[in-house]
Amino acid sequence: MSVDDRRRKAERIRHLLDTEGDSVQGNTQVFNEGRYESTADLEDYEALKDEARAIKEDAIERLPELVDRVTEAVEANGGTVYVADDAADANRYVTEVVDGRDVVKSKSMTSEEIEVNGALEASGADVWETDLAEFVLQVADEAPSHIVAPAIHKSREEIASLFNEVFDPDEPLETAEELTRFAREHLGERILDAEVGMTGANFVTADTGTLALVTSEGNARKCVQATDTHVAVAGVEKLVPSVEDLQPFVELIGRSGTGQDITSYVSLFTPPGDSPTFGGDGDLGSGDDREFHLVLIDNGRMEMREDDDLRETLYCIRCSACANSCANFQHVGGHAFGGETYSGGIATGWEAGVHGEDSAAEFNDLCTGCSRCVNQCPVKIDIPWINTVVRDRINRGKNGNLDFLVEGLTPDEEPGGLDLQKRLFGNFDTLAKLGSAFAPLSNWVARSSVGRTVMERTVGVDSRRELPSFERESLVEWFEDRGPRVSPDEARRQVALYPDAYTNYVRTERGKAAVRVLEALDVRVDVPAAGESGRAPFSQGMVATARSNAESVYDALAPAVAAGHDIVVIEPSDLAMFRREYERLLPEDDYVALRDHSYELMEYVYGLLENGADADALPDGDGQGVAYHSHCQQRTLGLEPQTVAVLEARGFDVTTSDVECCGMAGSFGYKSEYYELSVDVGESLADQFTTDETADRTVVASGTSCLEQLDALLSRRPAHPVRLLDTR
Amino acid sequence: MSTEPLASFESSLDEVGVELVRTTADRFESALAPLVSTPAVGASLPFEDVSLPDAVETDPTVAELDAADTGVTAAGYGIADYGSVVIQGGADGEEPVSLYADEHVAVVAASDVLPDMDAAFDRLAEDIRGGTGQAIIATGPSATADMGALVKGAHGPMDVTVVLVEDR
Ligand code: SF4
Numbered sequence: 001m002s003v004d005d006r007r008r009k010a011e012r013i014r015h016l017l018d019t020e021g022d023s024v025q026g027n028t029q030v031f032n033e034g035r036y037e038s039t040a041d042l043e044d045y046e047a048l049k050d051e052a053r054a055i056k057e058d059a060i061e062r063l064p065e066l067v068d069r070v071t072e073a074v075e076a077n078g079g080t081v082y083v084a085d086d087a088a089d090a091n092r093y094v095t096e097v098v099d100g101r102d103v104v105k106s107k108s109m110t111s112e113e114i115e116v117n118g119a120l121e122a123s124g125a126d127v128w129e130t131d132l133a134e135f136v137l138q139v140a141d142e143a144p145s146h147i148v149a150p151a152i153h154k155s156r157e158e159i160a161s162l163f164n165e166v167f168d169p170d171e172p173l174e175t176a177e178e179l180t181r182f183a184r185e186h187l188g189e190r191i192l193d194a195e196v197g198m199t200g201a202n203f204v205t206a207d208t209g210t211l212a213l214v215t216s217e218g219n220a221r222k223c224v225q226a227t228d229t230h231v232a233v234a235g236v237e238k239l240v241p242s243v244e245d246l247q248p249f250v251e252l253i254g255r256s257g258t259g260q261d262i263t264s265y266v267s268l269f270t271p272p273g274d275s276p277t278f279g280g281d282g283d284l285g286s287g288d289d290r291e292f293h294l295v296l297i298d299n300g301r302m303e304m305r306e307d308d309d310l311r312e313t314l315y316c317i318r319c320s321a322c323a324n325s326c327a328n329f330q331h332v333g334g335h336a337f338g339g340e341t342y343s344g345g346i347a348t349g350w351e352a353g354v355h356g357e358d359s360a361a362e363f364n365d366l367c368t369g370c371s372r373c374v375n376q377c378p379v380k381i382d383i384p385w386i387n388t389v390v391r392d393r394i395n396r397g398k399n400g401n402l403d404f405l406v407e408g409l410t411p412d413e414e415p416g417g418l419d420l421q422k423r424l425f426g427n428f429d430t431l432a433k434l435g436s437a438f439a440p441l442s443n444w445v446a447r448s449s450v451g452r453t454v455m456e457r458t459v460g461v462d463s464r465r466e467l468p469s470f471e472r473e474s475l476v477e478w479f480e481d482r483g484p485r486v487s488p489d490e491a492r493r494q495v496a497l498y499p500d501a502y503t504n505y506v507r508t509e510r511g512k513a514a515v516r517v518l519e520a521l522d523v524r525v526d527v528p529a530a531g532e533s534g535r536a537p538f539s540q541g542m543v544a545t546a547r548s549n550a551e552s553v554y555d556a557l558a559p560a561v562a563a564g565h566d567i568v569v570i571e572p573s574d575l576a577m578f579r580r581e582y583e584r585l586l587p588e589d590d591y592v593a594l595r596d597h598s599y600e601l602m603e604y605v606y607g608l609l610e611n612g613a614d615a616d617a618l619p620d621g622d623g624q625g626v627a628y629h630s631h632c633q634q635r636t637l638g639l640e641p642q643t644v645a646v647l648e649a650r651g652f653d654v655t656t657s658d659v660e661c662c663g664m665a666g667s668f669g670y671k672s673e674y675y676e677l678s679v680d681v682g683e684s685l686a687d688q689f690t691t692d693e694t695a696d697r698t699v700v701a702s703g704t705s706c707l708e709q710l711d712a713l714l715s716r717r718p719a720h721p722v723r724l725l726d727t728r
Numbered sequence: 729m730s731t732e733p734l735a736s737f738e739s740s741l742d743e744v745g746v747e748l749v750r751t752t753a754d755r756f757e758s759a760l761a762p763l764v765s766t767p768a769v770g771a772s773l774p775f776e777d778v779s780l781p782d783a784v785e786t787d788p789t790v791a792e793l794d795a796a797d798t799g800v801t802a803a804g805y806g807i808a809d810y811g812s813v814v815i816q817g818g819a820d821g822e823e824p825v826s827l828y829a830d831e832h833v834a835v836v837a838a839s840d841v842l843p844d845m846d847a848a849f850d851r852l853a854e855d856i857r858g859g860t861g862q863a864i865i866a867t868g869p870s871a872t873a874d875m876g877a878l879v880k881g882a883h884g885p886m887d888v889t890v891v892l893v894e895d896r
Pocket of ligand 1: 315
């Protein structure tokens with residue numbers, strides 16, 4: 001990316017932060033909190049998710065067969081099924097059916113995907129969006145910014161002034177109630193007059209040809225009931241085998257999306273229905289003659305089905321949990337974090353599949369791989385993995401593999417065309433090694449204004465961000481000199497402390513504290529030179545480099561595992577590599593061996609104390625107030641409580657943050673195009689630690705990035721929690 | 729049927745802001761009367777010895793439907809865990825009657841209150857295969873938050889009342 005491209009991107013993000021950010025933030029957080037509450041009430045949440053996932057896996061596997069079955073079922077009921085290859089094919093068919101008549105539509109992302117409104121209007125038909133949010137966007141001539149709440153970026157005040165300007169009502173509209181009433185009446189007339197009702201479908205059952213529509217307003221019902229012709233457009237992936245299969249989705253979709261246990265209406269229509277319709281004579285006429293067309297859209301989906309990495313995208317039920325739980329999305333919304341149609345975490349998969357990689361490339365980097373969405377997805381899609389794979393494909397580009405000149409000169413495994421910025425952050429290990437070898441000179445050069453300017457211009461490292469300062473002596477070197485202090489016979493356990501690149505070269509203090517704390521609990525520690533986990537290249541989409549890093553790490557740690565020792569990891573994002581991402585990077589046996597023997601540092605301390613280690617060997621917190629920020633990947637792994645428990649057991653008084661992510665997210669916060677977004681996200685965390693209740697507390701955080709971010713945004717200097725337990 | 733689903737039906741309805749009125753076939757008319765404000769429309773009820781009062785128009789014109797304060801229909805069944813009622817039926821007008829009036833009164837037989845979504849879907853699947861063209865799982869009034877705050881009654885009713893006929 002050029003300097004100008006970076007500047008343009010930064011400007012666009014700043015503009016959206018200023019204009020849409022507050023509204024998006026407020027609304028997504030309500031959804032997000034609602035989801036946490038509503039899913040906590042579900043006794044069998046995990047089992048329901050497994051069931052939902054299994055149904056989708058099976059349905060996509062059997063998709064061609066389900067298309068045949070649904071065609072039979074719908075035709076037996078007297079309707080028609082049309083399988084459209086692409087948007088143009090679908091629009092041609094729908095336009096023919098509508099034949100210039102007036103159309104009322106309920107919300108459907110699939111119809112946005114094919115842009116059917118434009119096609120219908122060009123053919124002379126009037127088209128009205130009856131979903132109130134879609135109606136607002138239609139009036140404002142704007143694109144959706146969220147897959148469930150498309151006008152989430154607009155405040156009540158903005159909608160009021162829009163309506164007052166466009167419709168010029170007798171009394172200016174002001175409250176949400178007044179706006180809703182006005183829209184209802186305005187659209188009510190359109191619904192009465194229209195002849196064609198168009199809907200999407202959240203699910204379509206192949207056995208009966210039943211459409212399931214999940215809505216809260218009632219407009220989809222009206223669009224179907226009031227008109228004589230019903231056209232439903234749905235991606236082919238919406239098919240599930242039978243009516244019974246709808247059950248887990250009905251229980252999950254509202255909770256996952258808006259945080260409601262269930263939305264007001266889950267409509268199961270098996271068209272053509274026979275509800276009375278509106279005749280021209282003012283009577284409720286017989287609905288017996290209704291026409292029904294189901295348009296199933298391929299538009300790239302059948303190809304996604306063949307793609308081992310994108311296939312999972314088709315399991316998506318478009319609930320928006322991944323968007324709502326995403327810190328970046330919360331702050332900037334779908335007009336930045338989205339492509340031609342879809343927005344939020346999974347949008348990369350959808351856009352790459354239906355509109356191509358160029359559309360996905362626009363926003364793909366906004367996924368920092370924090371993984372907060374992973375446990376929120378009702379069908380357990382590994383959304384960060386899809387983002388990484390697509391990033392890798394974008395990196396490789398059309399001719400990236402042809403750049404023989406550069407290839408071979410860099411330490412990574414990537415093609416020559418790769419963006420320099422990505423290459424820099426992806427090779428952090430090499431950088432840190434050099435930085436440490438030449439410290440303090442390297443620190444001095446890096447901090448000089450010439451150095452900063454060069455870095456900003458060439459690789460887009462924002463000069464407002466403080467750079468890490470490399471230590472001359474690495475943790476591994478320190479330990480080699482010092483040696484272990486607990487003899488094997490006295491040792492309660494033996495561990496290999498994994499020296500991640502940051503701890504090894506930059507924050508060596510937390511590594512040394514970790515060694516001393518473990519030793520105080522009678523653990524014999526070794527610190528093997530193991531290299532970078534692959535997290536750095538992985539986050540840049542450099543999958544091949546990440547894989548080779550993973551292999552080296554495994555080689556370095558395997559002897560310890562084979563000897564029955566435990567692996568203790570300080571940096572949560574590296575533990576997440578071992579427990580999650582290595583499944584994709586290492587042979588299965590190696591992955592399982594490492595996963596089963598690896599622990600987060602404080603998790604490990606917790607386990608030692610639970611199993612009889614002497615807690616009094618560690619310092620007494622004596623009621624000291626602590627404000628603790630866990631780490632996004634650590635929380636996804638369910639490992640926040642252990643740190644809190646250990647600190648509390650030692651007498652500290654702990655409060656915790658509940659933001660999804662610190663916003664720094666590895667290299668993200670250093671990149672000049674994202675610096676301001678990173679700070680904006682970070683402010684939410686800083687706010688939580690500067691309230692009356694928290695302002696005087698000692699701040700601790702588990703992740704390196706979180707520490708960097710908090711350091712930049714607070715006047716107190718934060719530290720890793722293990723430092724509170726350091727015996728020195 | 730055990731009283732447990734009924735108790736949880738009642739508390740779930742309360743959570744979604746729906747009033748529950750319990751009655752029997754004998755006392756149905758007097759129980760319904762205070763819930764109906766005119767003009768009212770309805771779809772005939774499928775329960776023996778239970779019928780709608782004359783004030784309720786069961787064959788409305790479009791204008792009457794649009795102007796109605798109250799719409800009374802039967803619901804095929806209730807789902808205790810969620811406080812939902814399932815509105816089925818077609819040609820008799822259950823769908824428009826339950827959707828256009830400001831208030832929807834749903835009449836459910838106590839024996840048709842099912843404990844949870846699993847039970848509901850077993851029955852839904854059977855009904856749909858048996859030819860029921862539509863089943864709306866309706867929970868609370870229609871609602872929207874699209875205009876900047878939560879508003880009840882977006883396109884559909886803003887109030888819902890469930891009348892439970894206990895000896896059915
Ligand atoms: S990927 Fe999962 S969480 Fe995201 S919209 Fe799809 S189903 Fe929901």
